[in-house]
Amino acid sequence: MPEQHANPPYDALLLLSFGGPEGPDDVVPFLRNVTRGRGIPEERLKEVGQHYFLFGGVSPINDQNRALLDALRKDFAEHGVDLPVYWGNRNWAPYLTDTLREMAADGRRRIVTLATSAYASYSGCRQYREDLAGALATLAAEGIEPPRVDKLRHYFNHPGFVRPMARSVLASLADLPEDVRAGAHLAFTTHSIPDAAADTSGPAEAHGEGGAYVAQHLDVARLIVDIVREETGVEHPWRLVYQSRSGAPHIPWLEPDICDHLEELHGAGVPAVVMAPIGFVSDHMEVLYDLDTEATAKAAELGLPVRRSATVGADPRFAAAVRDLVLERAATERGEPAERCALGALGPSHDLCPVGCCPARAPKPAAAGADSPYA
Numbered sequence: 001m002p003e004q005h006a007n008p009p010y011d012a013l014l015l016l017s018f019g020g021p022e023g024p025d026d027v028v029p030f031l032r033n034v035t036r037g038r039g040i041p042e043e044r045l046k047e048v049g050q051h052y053f054l055f056g057g058v059s060p061i062n063d064q065n066r067a068l069l070d071a072l073r074k075d076f077a078e079h080g081v082d083l084p085v086y087w088g089n090r091n092w093a094p095y096l097t098d099t100l101r102e103m104a105a106d107g108r109r110r111i112v113t114l115a116t117s118a119y120a121s122y123s124g125c126r127q128y129r130e131d132l133a134g135a136l137a138t139l140a141a142e143g144i145e146p147p148r149v150d151k152l153r154h155y156f157n158h159p160g161f162v163r164p165m166a167r168s169v170l171a172s173l174a175d176l177p178e179d180v181r182a183g184a185h186l187a188f189t190t191h192s193i194p195d196a197a198a199d200t201s202g203p204a205e206a207h208g209e210g211g212a213y214v215a216q217h218l219d220v221a222r223l224i225v226d227i228v229r230e231e232t233g234v235e236h237p238w239r240l241v242y243q244s245r246s247g248a249p250h251i252p253w254l255e256p257d258i259c260d261h262l263e264e265l266h267g268a269g270v271p272a273v274v275m276a277p278i279g280f281v282s283d284h285m286e287v288l289y290d291l292d293t294e295a296t297a298k299a300a301e302l303g304l305p306v307r308r309s310a311t312v313g314a315d316p317r318f319a320a321a322v323r324d325l326v327l328e329r330a331a332t333e334r335g336e337p338a339e340r341c342a343l344g345a346l347g348p349s350h351d352l353c354p355v356g357c358c359p360a361r362a363p364k365p366a367a368a369g370a371d372s373p374y375a
Protein backbone atom coordinates (compact mmCIF):
# COMPACT_ATOMS: atom_id res chain seq x y z
CA MET A 1 0.00 0.00 0.00
CA PRO A 2 1.27 3.52 -0.74
CA GLU A 3 2.38 5.54 2.28
CA GLN A 4 0.06 8.53 2.41
CA HIS A 5 -0.20 10.70 5.52
CA ALA A 6 -2.03 13.95 4.93
CA ASN A 7 -5.66 13.95 5.97
CA PRO A 8 -6.76 17.53 5.12
CA PRO A 9 -9.43 18.53 4.17
CA TYR A 10 -10.88 16.00 6.61
CA ASP A 11 -10.99 16.81 10.29
CA ALA A 12 -12.74 13.64 11.51
CA LEU A 13 -13.67 10.08 10.60
CA LEU A 14 -17.17 8.85 11.38
CA LEU A 15 -17.64 5.11 11.83
CA LEU A 16 -21.26 4.60 10.77
CA SER A 17 -22.85 1.28 11.64
CA PHE A 18 -26.13 -0.55 11.97
CA GLY A 19 -26.34 -0.71 15.76
CA GLY A 20 -27.82 -3.49 17.85
CA PRO A 21 -29.49 -4.12 21.20
CA GLU A 22 -27.37 -4.32 24.36
CA GLY A 23 -29.87 -6.11 26.58
CA PRO A 24 -33.31 -7.80 26.56
CA ASP A 25 -35.22 -4.52 27.02
CA ASP A 26 -33.57 -3.05 23.93
CA VAL A 27 -34.63 -5.81 21.51
CA VAL A 28 -38.18 -4.74 20.64
CA PRO A 29 -37.42 -0.99 20.39
CA PHE A 30 -34.37 -1.81 18.26
CA LEU A 31 -36.45 -3.94 15.88
CA ARG A 32 -39.01 -1.11 15.68
CA ASN A 33 -36.23 1.29 14.69
CA VAL A 34 -34.93 -1.08 12.02
CA THR A 35 -38.26 -1.87 10.44
CA ARG A 36 -40.05 1.48 10.70
CA GLY A 37 -42.13 1.85 7.53
CA ARG A 38 -40.57 -1.20 5.86
CA GLY A 39 -43.51 -3.63 5.85
CA ILE A 40 -41.75 -6.54 7.55
CA PRO A 41 -44.34 -9.17 8.57
CA GLU A 42 -45.04 -9.30 12.34
CA GLU A 43 -44.18 -13.03 12.34
CA ARG A 44 -40.69 -12.33 11.03
CA LEU A 45 -40.12 -9.69 13.72
CA LYS A 46 -41.12 -12.10 16.50
CA GLU A 47 -38.79 -14.69 15.04
CA VAL A 48 -35.86 -12.28 14.75
CA GLY A 49 -36.53 -11.07 18.32
CA GLN A 50 -36.03 -14.68 19.41
CA HIS A 51 -32.61 -14.76 17.74
CA TYR A 52 -31.55 -11.86 19.95
CA PHE A 53 -33.14 -13.30 23.12
CA LEU A 54 -31.21 -16.51 22.54
CA PHE A 55 -28.07 -14.39 23.09
CA GLY A 56 -29.40 -12.57 26.18
CA GLY A 57 -30.81 -9.73 24.06
CA VAL A 58 -27.29 -8.60 23.21
CA SER A 59 -26.03 -8.15 19.67
CA PRO A 60 -22.28 -8.53 19.37
CA ILE A 61 -22.16 -5.71 16.81
CA ASN A 62 -21.59 -2.86 19.29
CA ASP A 63 -18.58 -4.46 20.96
CA GLN A 64 -17.24 -5.29 17.51
CA ASN A 65 -17.51 -1.63 16.55
CA ARG A 66 -15.80 -0.61 19.81
CA ALA A 67 -12.96 -2.97 18.90
CA LEU A 68 -12.81 -1.50 15.38
CA LEU A 69 -12.69 2.02 16.84
CA ASP A 70 -9.72 0.97 18.99
CA ALA A 71 -8.00 -0.64 16.01
CA LEU A 72 -8.52 2.47 13.86
CA ARG A 73 -7.24 4.85 16.55
CA LYS A 74 -4.20 2.64 17.14
CA ASP A 75 -3.44 2.38 13.43
CA PHE A 76 -3.82 6.14 12.88
CA ALA A 77 -1.60 6.92 15.89
CA GLU A 78 1.10 4.50 14.71
CA HIS A 79 1.09 6.02 11.22
CA GLY A 80 1.04 9.69 12.10
CA VAL A 81 -2.51 10.28 10.94
CA ASP A 82 -4.01 12.94 13.16
CA LEU A 83 -7.72 12.30 12.71
CA PRO A 84 -10.23 11.85 15.54
CA VAL A 85 -12.58 8.89 15.11
CA TYR A 86 -16.24 9.05 16.14
CA TRP A 87 -18.93 6.37 16.11
CA GLY A 88 -22.65 6.60 15.35
CA ASN A 89 -25.32 4.02 14.49
CA ARG A 90 -28.43 4.07 12.35
CA ASN A 91 -30.63 1.96 14.62
CA TRP A 92 -29.31 2.10 18.19
CA ALA A 93 -27.25 4.18 20.60
CA PRO A 94 -24.89 5.87 20.05
CA TYR A 95 -27.28 7.28 17.46
CA LEU A 96 -25.90 8.91 14.33
CA THR A 97 -27.76 12.18 14.98
CA ASP A 98 -26.29 12.49 18.49
CA THR A 99 -22.79 11.75 17.21
CA LEU A 100 -23.05 14.29 14.39
CA ARG A 101 -24.32 16.90 16.88
CA GLU A 102 -21.31 16.16 19.09
CA MET A 103 -18.97 16.37 16.10
CA ALA A 104 -20.41 19.74 15.12
CA ALA A 105 -20.01 20.95 18.73
CA ASP A 106 -16.36 19.82 18.59
CA GLY A 107 -15.91 22.01 15.53
CA ARG A 108 -15.66 19.19 12.97
CA ARG A 109 -16.58 20.72 9.62
CA ARG A 110 -15.44 18.16 7.06
CA ILE A 111 -16.21 14.54 7.90
CA VAL A 112 -15.39 11.35 6.05
CA THR A 113 -17.58 8.32 6.79
CA LEU A 114 -16.75 4.64 6.95
CA ALA A 115 -19.93 2.56 6.76
CA THR A 116 -19.71 -1.01 8.09
CA SER A 117 -21.08 -2.27 4.80
CA ALA A 118 -18.66 -2.98 1.98
CA TYR A 119 -20.95 -3.39 -1.03
CA ALA A 120 -23.49 -1.46 -3.10
CA SER A 121 -27.26 -1.89 -2.58
CA TYR A 122 -30.12 0.12 -1.17
CA SER A 123 -29.77 -1.49 2.30
CA GLY A 124 -25.98 -1.45 2.26
CA CYS A 125 -25.37 2.04 0.90
CA ARG A 126 -28.24 4.39 0.08
CA GLN A 127 -30.05 3.67 3.37
CA TYR A 128 -26.91 4.77 5.22
CA ARG A 129 -26.83 7.92 3.08
CA GLU A 130 -30.53 8.58 3.75
CA ASP A 131 -29.95 8.32 7.47
CA LEU A 132 -26.98 10.71 7.17
CA ALA A 133 -29.27 13.18 5.38
CA GLY A 134 -31.91 12.75 8.08
CA ALA A 135 -29.37 13.46 10.82
CA LEU A 136 -28.02 16.52 8.97
CA ALA A 137 -31.61 17.80 8.55
CA THR A 138 -32.17 17.43 12.30
CA LEU A 139 -29.03 19.45 13.02
CA ALA A 140 -30.11 22.14 10.56
CA ALA A 141 -33.56 22.28 12.22
CA GLU A 142 -31.82 22.80 15.57
CA GLY A 143 -29.95 25.79 14.11
CA ILE A 144 -26.62 23.93 13.90
CA GLU A 145 -24.64 24.48 10.70
CA PRO A 146 -24.41 20.92 9.26
CA PRO A 147 -20.84 19.74 8.65
CA ARG A 148 -19.95 18.45 5.20
CA VAL A 149 -20.09 14.66 5.17
CA ASP A 150 -18.48 12.40 2.55
CA LYS A 151 -18.62 8.59 2.43
CA LEU A 152 -15.69 6.32 1.55
CA ARG A 153 -16.00 4.25 -1.61
CA HIS A 154 -17.10 0.64 -1.42
CA TYR A 155 -14.19 -1.41 -0.15
CA PHE A 156 -15.30 -4.97 -0.97
CA ASN A 157 -12.29 -5.40 -3.25
CA HIS A 158 -9.68 -3.63 -1.15
CA PRO A 159 -6.85 -6.07 -0.31
CA GLY A 160 -7.21 -5.18 3.39
CA PHE A 161 -10.78 -6.51 3.26
CA VAL A 162 -10.27 -9.52 0.96
CA ARG A 163 -7.00 -10.93 2.28
CA PRO A 164 -7.99 -11.34 5.95
CA MET A 165 -11.15 -13.15 4.79
CA ALA A 166 -9.10 -15.42 2.53
CA ARG A 167 -6.82 -16.24 5.51
CA SER A 168 -9.93 -17.11 7.54
CA VAL A 169 -11.21 -19.42 4.82
CA LEU A 170 -7.81 -21.15 4.80
CA ALA A 171 -7.99 -21.49 8.60
CA SER A 172 -11.49 -23.00 8.38
CA LEU A 173 -10.34 -25.48 5.72
CA ALA A 174 -7.38 -26.45 7.90
CA ASP A 175 -9.77 -26.99 10.79
CA LEU A 176 -11.82 -29.57 8.85
CA PRO A 177 -10.99 -33.26 9.31
CA GLU A 178 -8.24 -34.14 6.86
CA ASP A 179 -10.20 -36.83 5.03
CA VAL A 180 -12.91 -34.35 3.92
CA ARG A 181 -10.76 -31.24 3.50
CA ALA A 182 -9.74 -31.49 -0.16
CA GLY A 183 -13.33 -32.19 -1.24
CA ALA A 184 -14.82 -29.29 0.73
CA HIS A 185 -17.05 -26.80 -1.06
CA LEU A 186 -16.88 -23.09 -0.28
CA ALA A 187 -20.24 -21.42 0.32
CA PHE A 188 -19.80 -17.64 0.20
CA THR A 189 -22.73 -16.02 1.94
CA THR A 190 -24.25 -12.57 2.02
CA HIS A 191 -27.51 -10.97 3.09
CA SER A 192 -30.36 -11.81 0.75
CA ILE A 193 -32.10 -8.73 -0.62
CA PRO A 194 -35.14 -8.44 -2.92
CA ASP A 195 -34.28 -9.36 -6.53
CA ALA A 196 -35.55 -5.92 -7.55
CA ALA A 197 -33.09 -4.23 -5.15
CA ALA A 198 -30.21 -6.36 -6.42
CA ASP A 199 -31.04 -5.65 -10.07
CA THR A 200 -30.95 -1.88 -9.49
CA SER A 201 -27.91 -1.88 -7.16
CA GLY A 202 -24.97 0.33 -8.05
CA PRO A 203 -24.82 3.06 -10.70
CA ALA A 204 -27.29 2.84 -13.63
CA GLU A 205 -24.71 1.20 -15.93
CA ALA A 206 -24.37 -1.72 -13.47
CA HIS A 207 -28.11 -2.34 -13.34
CA GLY A 208 -29.34 -5.65 -14.74
CA GLU A 209 -29.55 -9.22 -13.45
CA GLY A 210 -28.19 -9.06 -9.88
CA GLY A 211 -26.71 -5.59 -10.45
CA ALA A 212 -23.55 -4.38 -8.74
CA TYR A 213 -24.50 -6.22 -5.51
CA VAL A 214 -24.14 -9.71 -6.99
CA ALA A 215 -21.25 -8.76 -9.31
CA GLN A 216 -19.21 -7.35 -6.40
CA HIS A 217 -19.75 -10.43 -4.23
CA LEU A 218 -18.83 -12.73 -7.12
CA ASP A 219 -15.63 -10.75 -7.63
CA VAL A 220 -14.67 -11.19 -3.96
CA ALA A 221 -15.55 -14.90 -4.01
CA ARG A 222 -13.31 -15.45 -7.06
CA LEU A 223 -10.45 -13.58 -5.42
CA ILE A 224 -10.69 -15.75 -2.31
CA VAL A 225 -10.92 -18.94 -4.38
CA ASP A 226 -7.76 -17.84 -6.22
CA ILE A 227 -5.86 -17.17 -2.99
CA VAL A 228 -6.98 -20.52 -1.57
CA ARG A 229 -5.84 -22.31 -4.73
CA GLU A 230 -2.45 -20.60 -4.63
CA GLU A 231 -1.98 -21.61 -0.98
CA THR A 232 -3.34 -25.15 -1.05
CA GLY A 233 -3.10 -26.24 -4.68
CA VAL A 234 -6.77 -27.22 -4.47
CA GLU A 235 -9.49 -25.67 -6.60
CA HIS A 236 -12.45 -25.89 -4.23
CA PRO A 237 -15.86 -25.78 -5.92
CA TRP A 238 -17.81 -22.74 -4.72
CA ARG A 239 -21.06 -20.83 -4.96
CA LEU A 240 -22.44 -17.48 -3.80
CA VAL A 241 -25.49 -18.15 -1.60
CA TYR A 242 -27.72 -16.07 0.65
CA GLN A 243 -28.92 -15.82 4.24
CA SER A 244 -31.13 -13.78 6.56
CA ARG A 245 -34.04 -13.36 4.13
CA SER A 246 -36.97 -11.37 5.46
CA GLY A 247 -39.92 -9.71 3.73
CA ALA A 248 -43.11 -11.26 2.40
CA PRO A 249 -42.76 -14.76 0.86
CA HIS A 250 -44.37 -13.79 -2.48
CA ILE A 251 -41.68 -11.19 -3.21
CA PRO A 252 -38.61 -12.76 -4.88
CA TRP A 253 -35.33 -12.38 -2.96
CA LEU A 254 -31.87 -13.61 -3.91
CA GLU A 255 -31.50 -17.40 -3.60
CA PRO A 256 -30.51 -20.09 -2.78
CA ASP A 257 -30.59 -19.85 0.99
CA ILE A 258 -27.54 -21.30 2.75
CA CYS A 259 -29.61 -24.03 4.46
CA ASP A 260 -31.12 -25.23 1.16
CA HIS A 261 -27.66 -25.10 -0.37
CA LEU A 262 -26.21 -27.30 2.41
CA GLU A 263 -29.00 -29.80 1.84
CA GLU A 264 -28.34 -29.84 -1.90
CA LEU A 265 -24.58 -30.29 -1.44
CA HIS A 266 -25.12 -33.08 1.04
CA GLY A 267 -27.51 -34.79 -1.38
CA ALA A 268 -24.84 -34.56 -4.07
CA GLY A 269 -22.31 -36.31 -1.82
CA VAL A 270 -20.17 -33.28 -0.97
CA PRO A 271 -18.12 -34.25 2.13
CA ALA A 272 -17.74 -30.83 3.86
CA VAL A 273 -18.47 -27.11 3.50
CA VAL A 274 -16.81 -23.90 4.60
CA MET A 275 -19.32 -21.07 5.00
CA ALA A 276 -17.64 -17.73 4.36
CA PRO A 277 -19.81 -14.69 5.22
CA ILE A 278 -18.13 -12.27 2.79
CA GLY A 279 -21.17 -9.95 2.82
CA PHE A 280 -20.48 -8.77 6.37
CA VAL A 281 -17.82 -6.72 8.10
CA SER A 282 -18.09 -8.34 11.55
CA ASP A 283 -19.40 -11.54 13.13
CA HIS A 284 -22.65 -9.88 14.21
CA MET A 285 -26.04 -11.43 14.85
CA GLU A 286 -26.71 -12.39 11.22
CA VAL A 287 -23.54 -14.49 11.38
CA LEU A 288 -24.00 -15.80 14.93
CA TYR A 289 -27.61 -16.82 14.44
CA ASP A 290 -28.16 -17.54 10.75
CA LEU A 291 -24.86 -19.34 10.19
CA ASP A 292 -23.46 -20.48 13.56
CA THR A 293 -26.83 -21.49 14.98
CA GLU A 294 -29.31 -22.25 12.20
CA ALA A 295 -27.13 -23.40 9.30
CA THR A 296 -24.77 -25.26 11.64
CA ALA A 297 -27.73 -27.13 13.18
CA LYS A 298 -28.94 -28.00 9.68
CA ALA A 299 -25.49 -29.35 8.82
CA ALA A 300 -25.37 -31.39 12.04
CA GLU A 301 -28.75 -32.88 11.21
CA LEU A 302 -27.42 -33.85 7.79
CA GLY A 303 -24.16 -35.16 9.22
CA LEU A 304 -22.27 -32.69 7.04
CA PRO A 305 -19.05 -31.26 8.52
CA VAL A 306 -19.08 -27.45 8.25
CA ARG A 307 -16.92 -24.58 9.43
CA ARG A 308 -17.69 -20.87 9.38
CA SER A 309 -14.86 -18.51 8.52
CA ALA A 310 -14.36 -15.17 10.28
CA THR A 311 -15.21 -11.73 8.91
CA VAL A 312 -12.61 -8.93 9.08
CA GLY A 313 -13.93 -7.39 12.31
CA ALA A 314 -11.17 -5.32 13.92
CA ASP A 315 -8.33 -6.99 12.01
CA PRO A 316 -5.33 -4.61 11.86
CA ARG A 317 -5.10 -5.21 8.10
CA PHE A 318 -8.64 -3.87 7.77
CA ALA A 319 -7.81 -0.85 9.95
CA ALA A 320 -4.82 -0.18 7.66
CA ALA A 321 -7.13 -0.43 4.64
CA VAL A 322 -9.42 2.19 6.17
CA ARG A 323 -6.42 4.49 6.67
CA ASP A 324 -5.46 3.93 3.03
CA LEU A 325 -9.00 4.73 1.87
CA VAL A 326 -9.23 7.87 4.02
CA LEU A 327 -5.88 9.21 2.81
CA GLU A 328 -6.67 8.30 -0.80
CA ARG A 329 -9.95 10.20 -0.61
CA ALA A 330 -8.33 13.14 1.18
CA ALA A 331 -5.77 13.40 -1.64
CA THR A 332 -8.54 13.22 -4.23
CA GLU A 333 -10.48 15.97 -2.44
CA ARG A 334 -7.32 18.11 -2.46
CA GLY A 335 -7.13 17.60 -6.22
CA GLU A 336 -3.98 15.46 -5.97
CA PRO A 337 -3.46 12.11 -7.70
CA ALA A 338 -4.07 9.12 -5.43
CA GLU A 339 -3.39 5.43 -5.78
CA ARG A 340 -6.72 3.60 -5.68
CA CYS A 341 -6.00 0.15 -4.30
CA ALA A 342 -8.31 -2.62 -5.56
CA LEU A 343 -8.09 -6.31 -6.44
CA GLY A 344 -10.29 -8.22 -8.85
CA ALA A 345 -11.97 -7.48 -12.14
CA LEU A 346 -14.22 -4.56 -11.20
CA GLY A 347 -11.62 -1.99 -10.20
CA PRO A 348 -11.97 0.69 -7.52
CA SER A 349 -15.53 1.83 -6.89
CA HIS A 350 -16.74 5.44 -7.35
CA ASP A 351 -16.15 8.05 -4.62
CA LEU A 352 -19.49 9.74 -5.12
CA CYS A 353 -22.65 7.70 -5.73
CA PRO A 354 -24.18 9.07 -8.94
CA VAL A 355 -27.84 10.07 -9.24
CA GLY A 356 -29.93 6.88 -9.54
CA CYS A 357 -27.39 4.68 -7.70
CA CYS A 358 -29.23 2.00 -5.64
CA PRO A 359 -32.60 3.77 -5.93
CA ALA A 360 -35.16 3.62 -3.12
CA ARG A 361 -38.73 2.48 -3.68
CA ALA A 362 -39.87 5.75 -2.13
CA PRO A 363 -37.32 8.50 -2.90
CA LYS A 364 -35.88 10.26 0.16
CA PRO A 365 -33.03 12.77 0.47
CA ALA A 366 -29.63 11.06 0.71
CA ALA A 367 -26.37 12.76 1.74
CA ALA A 368 -22.83 12.06 0.49
CA GLY A 369 -23.81 11.43 -3.13
CA ALA A 370 -24.28 13.40 -6.34
CA ASP A 371 -27.95 13.94 -5.41
CA SER A 372 -27.17 15.18 -1.89
CA PRO A 373 -29.07 18.29 -0.79
CA TYR A 374 -26.00 19.17 1.30
CA ALA A 375 -22.64 20.58 0.16
Ligand SMILES: CC1=C(CCC(=O)O)c2cc3nc(cc4[nH]c(cc5[nH]c(cc1n2)c(C)c5CCC(=O)O)c(CCC(=O)O)c4C)C(CCC(=O)O)=C3C
Pocket residue numbers: 018019020021031034035038040044045048059060061116117118121123124191192193194244245246247279280284285286
Ligand atom coordinates in the same frame (compact mmCIF):
# COMPACT_ATOMS: atom_id res chain seq x y z
C1 LIG B 1 -27.68 -5.94 2.73
C2 LIG B 1 -27.90 -6.00 4.21
C3 LIG B 1 -26.94 -5.98 5.19
C4 LIG B 1 -25.42 -5.95 4.99
C5 LIG B 1 -24.92 -4.55 4.90
C6 LIG B 1 -24.94 -3.85 6.24
O1 LIG B 1 -24.30 -4.35 7.18
O2 LIG B 1 -25.62 -2.84 6.35
C7 LIG B 1 -27.61 -6.01 6.46
C8 LIG B 1 -26.96 -5.99 7.71
C9 LIG B 1 -27.58 -6.08 8.96
N1 LIG B 1 -28.89 -6.31 9.23
C10 LIG B 1 -29.06 -6.35 10.58
C11 LIG B 1 -30.28 -6.53 11.24
C12 LIG B 1 -31.53 -6.54 10.62
N2 LIG B 1 -31.78 -6.42 9.27
C13 LIG B 1 -33.15 -6.48 9.03
C14 LIG B 1 -33.79 -6.40 7.81
C15 LIG B 1 -33.19 -6.30 6.53
N3 LIG B 1 -31.82 -6.27 6.27
C16 LIG B 1 -31.64 -6.15 4.89
C17 LIG B 1 -30.41 -6.10 4.24
C18 LIG B 1 -29.18 -6.05 4.87
N4 LIG B 1 -28.95 -6.06 6.23
C19 LIG B 1 -32.93 -6.11 4.28
C20 LIG B 1 -33.19 -5.97 2.81
C21 LIG B 1 -33.88 -6.21 5.29
C22 LIG B 1 -35.38 -6.19 5.14
C23 LIG B 1 -35.97 -4.92 5.62
C24 LIG B 1 -35.58 -3.72 4.83
O3 LIG B 1 -35.87 -3.67 3.61
O4 LIG B 1 -34.99 -2.81 5.43
C25 LIG B 1 -33.79 -6.63 10.29
C26 LIG B 1 -35.30 -6.70 10.51
C27 LIG B 1 -35.73 -8.08 10.80
C28 LIG B 1 -35.48 -8.99 9.61
O5 LIG B 1 -36.21 -8.87 8.67
O6 LIG B 1 -34.50 -9.73 9.66
C29 LIG B 1 -32.78 -6.69 11.28
C30 LIG B 1 -32.96 -6.89 12.77
C31 LIG B 1 -27.80 -6.11 11.23
C32 LIG B 1 -27.56 -6.05 12.75
C33 LIG B 1 -27.04 -7.38 13.23
C34 LIG B 1 -26.82 -7.38 14.70
O7 LIG B 1 -27.67 -6.90 15.48
O8 LIG B 1 -25.77 -7.87 15.12
C35 LIG B 1 -26.88 -5.96 10.22
C36 LIG B 1 -25.41 -5.66 10.36
Ligand SMILES: [Fe+2]
Pocket residue numbers: 191
Ligand atom coordinates in the same frame (compact mmCIF):
# COMPACT_ATOMS: atom_id res chain seq x y z
FE1 LIG C 1 -30.33 -6.48 7.71
